[in-house]
Amino acid sequence: MITKNFEDYPEHRLKFFSLLRAIATHCFPALIRLSSQQLKLVMDSIIWAFRHTERNIAETGLNLLLEMLKNFQNSEFCNQFYRTYFLSIEQEIFAVLTDTFHKPGFKLHVLVLQHLFCLVESGGLTEPLWDVATVPYQYPNNTMFVREYTIKLLSTSFPNMTSAEVTQFVNGLFESRNELSAFKNHIRDFLVQSKEFSAQDNKDLYAEEAAAQKERERQRMLSIPGLIAPNEIQDEMLDS
Template structure:
């Protein structure tokens, strides 16, 4: 089956850019390749002898499929490849940890170039790409810790891009993937380093999508991300300052104060009407103070006698 896949791939790679007389054949062969990938995926998902199959079948599969995906033209890359390797990682979990760098090298950059030019091209690749990332982050997270800072930045930028996406399935997958990253980094030795780099960026991006009109279905997940971020700084789990001492006018006593001030500035700059209407609820606030004062008067001695007439 893999030999047939290789043969079809070689023919497609040499003919897709030119179309012409082989257009109908190309269409049929691409369909055959997709069905082969789906068949392999189903076989691996249903097999009960996981360690045996994983050890003997997955390496040659990677040789054939990943190499073909990486060298092909964008239009010749099958989205089922991404789906297949997401299924493999979901099936074999941490046993695939050592293979993640190879998967990353073969599919990440070339797929990212395909899907980030706009929000429309290659729709199938988009969702399956982020499903693969989620599988890696869930079951092979230690492999992500081996990435360089530049590679990790590409990963985080792609996750943020997914969160911004206007297509609901992709935005939903992106925000859930972001939560997986936050949970895993919180428990890792790189917790401080990660949040020093990405905390404020994540907060800004989440507030942006939280308050627009395109991402309402993910509202609950956006709130959950903010809750995780704010709880992290309130708990004191971050032992290193989130701010850059060379760029702030003064030092902060703790990360919670810094995040609070930055959040206020972020909201007031994004919604200036909040500051303009600061007395909008003045009557409600005055009524609340009056009720509190009346409650305190019921407790003998709680308020000095000379203050009761004021």
């Protein structure tokens, strides 16, 4: 019903993905017991969700994905899960990150990528992410493999950028991975300078900072007696 297109039954879609998130949050052991085919169906559904251009559905899918990534990282099936899904998740997240229709999801795209890069650098994955049977070159570690994979992936996505520019960006992802603000700024700078985003209104990429600035200004005004009328404060409380 929801895989034919992105338009039909929006309420059903949102409720379906909200249910999946509730299961991932509160009933994760049930997901671990799924067969590989059943888990693949769940993961495909999550990817379908965050590909959606409807903001609520896409955000629900991205939050669900973050829940799944964190839960599997802390489970005994960590290696098995990430060996199966790490590369496809990275590819899909970069696909929506670099799609101008998905700019409202920027904050969550960044959080997913930060999780992936931190995980691969942490040594938490003790088995190769590449297929040792088909990849002729045996990488010394997963970090080297993911670095090369990401460079190739982005070189294809941004043919107008030089190899040096892409390599510098990927190196920066690893270097800034532990500091969210630096990691986010690094990705945002890369997008803004790209041909696809350079002619766009990119205010959605700064939405989090704009909201924080607005809240700081509100708190400043509240701290000054009489600057905001009591009825305006009550209206804000009702709205929140």
